[in-house]
Amino acid sequence: MGSKLIKMLKSDLVDSNEYFRLMILSLFSKNKHINHFSRLSKMYSQCEPSARREIILSAKINKAHDWLRELKESFLSMEHWQRMAYIYSTKSLPYEERKFFLDYKQPTNALEISLSKWSRNKI
Secondary structure (H helix, E strand, O other): OHHHHHHHHOOHHHHOOHHHHHHHHHHHHHOHHHOOHHHHHHHHHHOOHHHHHHHHHHHHHOOOHHHHHHHHHHHHHOOHHHHHHHHHHHHHOOHHHHHHHHHHOOOOOHHHHHHHHHHHOOO
16 A cells, blocks of 8 residues: 555646645555555655655654654754644654754744654653
């Protein structure tokens, strides 16, 4: 199933329609059984911010902790909804690591503050 979805992402119809791309990518962030994260992570740098957000969310569900750690360096350059997805995804990192990161990277608005508090809490 995941391979077919990846193939669809590369089709002309889906490539020309952001809505279709997001709908397909959202399936990877909601269903851990179609884990093709290694292929999604390769697409990350060429995607628009909304698609990057879905790839970040799929990293959480597919436990791509090392990839999420690498992404910390680009946190400040992320657009707002990518940052929100990343803060949410840090919940899957070990407690001390996510607490340190979230304490260091101060949230910029009320929603980020609330999400950071939630993510900072122990599981």
